[in-house]
Amino acid sequence: MNVRANIPAAPDDPGKRIVRQRDIINRRALAEEIEELIAEHGMPDARSKILPLLQNALSDGRAEISRRLLKRPSAGHEMAAAQSFLVDQLVRLIHDIAVQHQYPVGNPSSGERIAVMAVGGYGRGEMAPHSDVDIAFLTPHKATSWTEQVVEAMLYWLWDLGLKVGQSSRSIDEMVRMAKSDLSIRTALLEGRYIWGDTGVYEEAKHRFFQDVVAGTDSTFVAEKLAERDLRHKKMGDSRYVVEPNVKEGKGGMRDLQTLYWIGKYIHQVASAEDLVEVGLLTADEFKRFRKAANFLWAVRCHMHDMTGRAEDRLTFDLQPEVARRMHFADRPGKSSVERFMQYYFLNAKVVGNLTGVFLAHLDETHNAGVRRFLPSLTRKPKKLKGFVLDRGRLALPDESFFEEDPVRLVEIFWLADKHGLEIHPLAMRAARRDAKLIDNKVRTDARANKLFLDVLCSPRDPELVLRWMNEAAIFGRFIPDFGRVVAQMQFDMYHHYTVDEHTIRAIGLLARIGRGDLAADHPNSTATMEKLQNRRVIFVATLLHDIAKGRGGDHSILGAEVAMKLCPRLGLKPHETELVAWLVRNHLLMSAVAFKRDLSDFKTIQDFASQVKSVERLRQLLVLTVVDIRAVGPGVWNSWKRQLLTDLFEAAQEMLLLGHKQRGRKQRIDEKKAVLAETLNLPEAEFRKLAKRFTDPYWIAEPDDIIAQNAQLVLDAGETNLAIFGDVYAERGATLITVYAADHPGLFYRIAGGIHVSGGNIIDARIHTTRDGMALDNFLVQDPHGKPFSEDGQVDRLKQAVEDALANRSKLSTKLEARPLAHSRAGAFAITPFALVDNDASNRFTVIEVNAQDRPALLNELAYALFESKVTVHSAHIATYGERAVDTFYITDLLGSKITSKQRLNGLQKRLTKAAAANPDKVAA
Structure with a gap:
C-alpha cells in the first residue's frame, strides 16, 4: 500500500479566501520596517520598538475584521479565515525575527531546523477573534539548544502580544509517539497546516503521521x-x-x-x-x-x-x-x-x-467502523412490517419510492418503530426528511394516519424518543402544522431551559413515565392520580397542545384552546374529549398560579379554584398536566416544595368537589388539630388549654400539624423570654424552616426578611401570626440560591444569628443588604416593568396584593418595608420565582385587622409597592 499517495494535501492558506488582504495586515511592509529598526538599533534594543509595531498590527487587523463583520454580519467563514490569516502573518514575522536575528546560524546542522505548524481549528484556517493560537513546533530530531531558544523566543513574542497560545515542541518521533497515545493530540495534528519554517520537516512529519499513526486505526x-x-x-x-x-x-x-x-x-x-x-x-x-x-x-x-x-x-x-x-x-x-x-x-x-x-x-x-454500538435488544423480529424491511434490526425502505407510493407510510414507520421497539435506519430517516413535503392536507385528514399518530403520542412505551425522531425528520411539524410553528422556538427568559418543541416532547415523555409508574418516588400523587383517569389520551393530547400557540402575539392558553377545538376532531377525539382538552389547554397555568401565589389555608382560595375546575376528572387531568409542564421546564425547576403545594391544593379541592357542602367545618378542623397537638405534647390538661388558647383560629387553620407541634414546643421552651428562634431542615418541603417567636412590633417582617437574605437565604413562603397575648409567631420556609435547603448545622446557625442581629439592629441592615451579590448576573438582559395588582375578592378576610418584578437580592425585604411604611399588617407572604421574574403575593389587612377598601389608600399602596419593586426606584413615578 502506498501510504504517501493517500496523504491529503495541506489545507489551503486562509489568505487565499480573503479579499483585500493588506487592509488586514501588510506583512511585507511590516517586515521592511522591522529590518530597518534592527539595522538601526541592533537586535536586543530593537525589540522594544518592534513589539508596539506588532501589537498595533494585531489591533488594527482585528479592528478591520470587526468592521467587515459588522458590514457583512453573516459571513462567518470569511471572518474566521481572516482572523487565521492575521495570526499567520504575525507568526511568520516572529519566526523570521527569532531565526534570522535573535538566534541566527550561518551553516545550520541537520538538527538545527524547525517547522511551525498550525493545529486544531487554527490548522483548519478558522479562528474567532479571541480563539487560542494552537501551534506545533516540529524538529527532525531531539531538540537542540538552538531550537529550544527559537521556540522560547517565539513564544515570548506571542505572549507579549496578548495571544493565548496552545503549543507543543516535539521531534517527529516524539510527535508520532504522543499522537498514538493521546486522542486529542491525534485530532489536533489531523488538521495540521504548514505556517512557516523548514518545509522538509513539515512534509516528513505529515507523512509519518499518516503512515505511522493513522494507517489501520480508523475504526478505533x-x-x-x-x-x-x-x-x-x-x-x-x-x-x-x-x-x-x-x-x-x-x-x-x-x-x-x-x-x-x-x-x-x-x-x-x-x-x-x-x-x-x-x-x-x-x-x-x-x-x-x-x-x-x-x-x-x-x-x-x-x-x-x-x-x-x-x-x-x-x-x-x-x-x-x-x-x-x-x-x-x-x-x-x-x-x-x-x-x-x-x-x-x-x-x-x-x-x-x-x-x-x-x-x-x-x-x-x-466502512462498518463500529458506529452502531447501541442496537436495541430484540426478543423477536416482527413477521409483518407493512412492506418495510429489516436491515440489521433497523426499519429500512425496500426502495427509494416507498414513501411516494403511499405518504401515510411517513407516519407509519414511526408507529412501527414504537410498537416493535425498533430503530429507524438513518437512510430511511434521510428519505423521510426528503419526502416530508409529501404530507399535505389529504394525508393530514387521513383517518388511518391520524390513528397511527395518536397511537404514538399516547404510547405506554417511549413516545418521547419516537416523537423526537419524528421532529428531527420534520414529519411532526408537517403532520401537525401548528406544532411546526413552534419548532426551535425559544422564549427569551431565564425560566424556560428549552425550546417550545423540546419542552413539549419532554413533557410527553414524563407523562408516559408517570403512567408506567417509573416516577412514583418523585411524583406519588400524580402516579396514583393517573391510574384513576377516565381518559388517558385526553391528557396526552392536552400536553401536546398546551404551549402550541406560543409566539402568536396573544394569550397562548386561549389561542391554544382554539387550536385544540380544530385539531382534536381531526385526531379522532370525541366531542366531550375535545372540550376537555380545550379546557385543559386554556387553564393549564391555573393550578400552579393558585398553588404558588395564593394562601391555600384561606377557604375562599379553595372555593374559587374548585368552582373553576368543576369536576374531579378535570382536577385530576389538570394536576398531571401541571406537574409534567413544570418538570419539563428544565433541571432544578421542580422541587418537593412545589410538589407539596400542588398536593395540598389538589387534596383540598378534591375534598370540596367530592363532598360539596359537607366538607369539614372550620370548628371541627380546629378541634382535630388541637387533639393531635395535645397527644403530641402530652401536657397536663389545664396547661394545654392555656397554651392552645394563645393561638388564634386562623393560625390553627393555616398551619399543618407538624409545624403546630414545633411552634408549640418553641413557645413552651421560650417561657417568659420575648425572643426565640428555631431553625431546621424541613425535608418534606425541600426547605429550611425558620420560626421566629418575638414580641410583636411594626417592621418585624421586613427585618426578618432582611436578616435571612443577608445570610444568603431566599424566602419561598412566609406565614405571619400574632398570638392572643401579643407575641409574633412567624414561620418562614427558606432555600439557598440553588433552590435547596440549608442542611448543615453551621448554615442554619448563621441563618438564626442573622435574623437575631437584624431584630436587635446590631448592624446596619441596609449596608449589609447592598453588599450582597446579584442573584443573576445575566438578569440585566431582561426588561420587566414592575406592577402591583390588588384583589379584594380573592379572600373573605384579607386584601390580596400581587407584585410582579425583576428578581433581585433583598426584593422581599424592600417590599416588606414598603408595606411597613404603608401601615398595614402582613398575615402571609407567598413567593414564586420564574427565572428572572419574581411574583410576590401578600395577604394584608389594616392595623385593625380589616380589609383595605379605600380606593385612595389602595392606589397609594400600589404606587409605593411598584416603586419598591423597581430595580431603580427613581425611574418609577411616585
Missing part, C-alpha cells in the same frame, strides 16, 4: 471520537435545544460538524470538508447544508468574541439581543428579534443533528 479513532462526542453532549446538557447554548461545544454546535470532518479525514484522508462529497459520506446538497450551518455558527461565534473582547462561546441571555441586532433580525408580531434569531439558531442546530445522522449512516454502510 471513530469509536473514540463518537464516545468523546457523547460525553461532551452529556456535559453540555444532552440537548441541542437549551436556551443558552454553547456555540462551540454544545450539541448541534460547531464541534459536532468538526467531528464529522475529522472522521471523514481520518478514514479517507480528505484535504477539505468539500471532499466528503467525493468519498460518499455526504451528498452535494447535504454538504451545502453543512457549509451553511457552519457559516452561521462561525458568524455567531465571531460576533460573541468581538462584542465581549474575549473567547466567549456560550450564547448567554445578555449576548443574544445584541447578536440578533448585529445580524439584522427584526421584531415581528408575536416574536421579538431575539426570539427570531434564536429560532434560526436552533433550526441550524437541528440541521447539524440531521447531518450527523446521515453521515454516520453512510459511514456504517461503507
Whole structure:
C-alpha cells in the first residue's frame, strides 16, 4: 500500500479566501520596517520598538475584521479565515525575527531546523477573534539548544502580544509517539497546516503521521471520537435545544460538524470538508447544508468574541439581543428579534443533528467502523412490517419510492418503530426528511394516519424518543402544522431551559413515565392520580397542545384552546374529549398560579379554584398536566416544595368537589388539630388549654400539624423570654424552616426578611401570626440560591444569628443588604416593568396584593418595608420565582385587622409597592 499517495494535501492558506488582504495586515511592509529598526538599533534594543509595531498590527487587523463583520454580519467563514490569516502573518514575522536575528546560524546542522505548524481549528484556517493560537513546533530530531531558544523566543513574542497560545515542541518521533497515545493530540495534528519554517520537516512529519499513526486505526479513532462526542453532549446538557447554548461545544454546535470532518479525514484522508462529497459520506446538497450551518455558527461565534473582547462561546441571555441586532433580525408580531434569531439558531442546530445522522449512516454502510454500538435488544423480529424491511434490526425502505407510493407510510414507520421497539435506519430517516413535503392536507385528514399518530403520542412505551425522531425528520411539524410553528422556538427568559418543541416532547415523555409508574418516588400523587383517569389520551393530547400557540402575539392558553377545538376532531377525539382538552389547554397555568401565589389555608382560595375546575376528572387531568409542564421546564425547576403545594391544593379541592357542602367545618378542623397537638405534647390538661388558647383560629387553620407541634414546643421552651428562634431542615418541603417567636412590633417582617437574605437565604413562603397575648409567631420556609435547603448545622446557625442581629439592629441592615451579590448576573438582559395588582375578592378576610418584578437580592425585604411604611399588617407572604421574574403575593389587612377598601389608600399602596419593586426606584413615578 502506498501510504504517501493517500496523504491529503495541506489545507489551503486562509489568505487565499480573503479579499483585500493588506487592509488586514501588510506583512511585507511590516517586515521592511522591522529590518530597518534592527539595522538601526541592533537586535536586543530593537525589540522594544518592534513589539508596539506588532501589537498595533494585531489591533488594527482585528479592528478591520470587526468592521467587515459588522458590514457583512453573516459571513462567518470569511471572518474566521481572516482572523487565521492575521495570526499567520504575525507568526511568520516572529519566526523570521527569532531565526534570522535573535538566534541566527550561518551553516545550520541537520538538527538545527524547525517547522511551525498550525493545529486544531487554527490548522483548519478558522479562528474567532479571541480563539487560542494552537501551534506545533516540529524538529527532525531531539531538540537542540538552538531550537529550544527559537521556540522560547517565539513564544515570548506571542505572549507579549496578548495571544493565548496552545503549543507543543516535539521531534517527529516524539510527535508520532504522543499522537498514538493521546486522542486529542491525534485530532489536533489531523488538521495540521504548514505556517512557516523548514518545509522538509513539515512534509516528513505529515507523512509519518499518516503512515505511522493513522494507517489501520480508523475504526478505533471513530469509536473514540463518537464516545468523546457523547460525553461532551452529556456535559453540555444532552440537548441541542437549551436556551443558552454553547456555540462551540454544545450539541448541534460547531464541534459536532468538526467531528464529522475529522472522521471523514481520518478514514479517507480528505484535504477539505468539500471532499466528503467525493468519498460518499455526504451528498452535494447535504454538504451545502453543512457549509451553511457552519457559516452561521462561525458568524455567531465571531460576533460573541468581538462584542465581549474575549473567547466567549456560550450564547448567554445578555449576548443574544445584541447578536440578533448585529445580524439584522427584526421584531415581528408575536416574536421579538431575539426570539427570531434564536429560532434560526436552533433550526441550524437541528440541521447539524440531521447531518450527523446521515453521515454516520453512510459511514456504517461503507466502512462498518463500529458506529452502531447501541442496537436495541430484540426478543423477536416482527413477521409483518407493512412492506418495510429489516436491515440489521433497523426499519429500512425496500426502495427509494416507498414513501411516494403511499405518504401515510411517513407516519407509519414511526408507529412501527414504537410498537416493535425498533430503530429507524438513518437512510430511511434521510428519505423521510426528503419526502416530508409529501404530507399535505389529504394525508393530514387521513383517518388511518391520524390513528397511527395518536397511537404514538399516547404510547405506554417511549413516545418521547419516537416523537423526537419524528421532529428531527420534520414529519411532526408537517403532520401537525401548528406544532411546526413552534419548532426551535425559544422564549427569551431565564425560566424556560428549552425550546417550545423540546419542552413539549419532554413533557410527553414524563407523562408516559408517570403512567408506567417509573416516577412514583418523585411524583406519588400524580402516579396514583393517573391510574384513576377516565381518559388517558385526553391528557396526552392536552400536553401536546398546551404551549402550541406560543409566539402568536396573544394569550397562548386561549389561542391554544382554539387550536385544540380544530385539531382534536381531526385526531379522532370525541366531542366531550375535545372540550376537555380545550379546557385543559386554556387553564393549564391555573393550578400552579393558585398553588404558588395564593394562601391555600384561606377557604375562599379553595372555593374559587374548585368552582373553576368543576369536576374531579378535570382536577385530576389538570394536576398531571401541571406537574409534567413544570418538570419539563428544565433541571432544578421542580422541587418537593412545589410538589407539596400542588398536593395540598389538589387534596383540598378534591375534598370540596367530592363532598360539596359537607366538607369539614372550620370548628371541627380546629378541634382535630388541637387533639393531635395535645397527644403530641402530652401536657397536663389545664396547661394545654392555656397554651392552645394563645393561638388564634386562623393560625390553627393555616398551619399543618407538624409545624403546630414545633411552634408549640418553641413557645413552651421560650417561657417568659420575648425572643426565640428555631431553625431546621424541613425535608418534606425541600426547605429550611425558620420560626421566629418575638414580641410583636411594626417592621418585624421586613427585618426578618432582611436578616435571612443577608445570610444568603431566599424566602419561598412566609406565614405571619400574632398570638392572643401579643407575641409574633412567624414561620418562614427558606432555600439557598440553588433552590435547596440549608442542611448543615453551621448554615442554619448563621441563618438564626442573622435574623437575631437584624431584630436587635446590631448592624446596619441596609449596608449589609447592598453588599450582597446579584442573584443573576445575566438578569440585566431582561426588561420587566414592575406592577402591583390588588384583589379584594380573592379572600373573605384579607386584601390580596400581587407584585410582579425583576428578581433581585433583598426584593422581599424592600417590599416588606414598603408595606411597613404603608401601615398595614402582613398575615402571609407567598413567593414564586420564574427565572428572572419574581411574583410576590401578600395577604394584608389594616392595623385593625380589616380589609383595605379605600380606593385612595389602595392606589397609594400600589404606587409605593411598584416603586419598591423597581430595580431603580427613581425611574418609577411616585
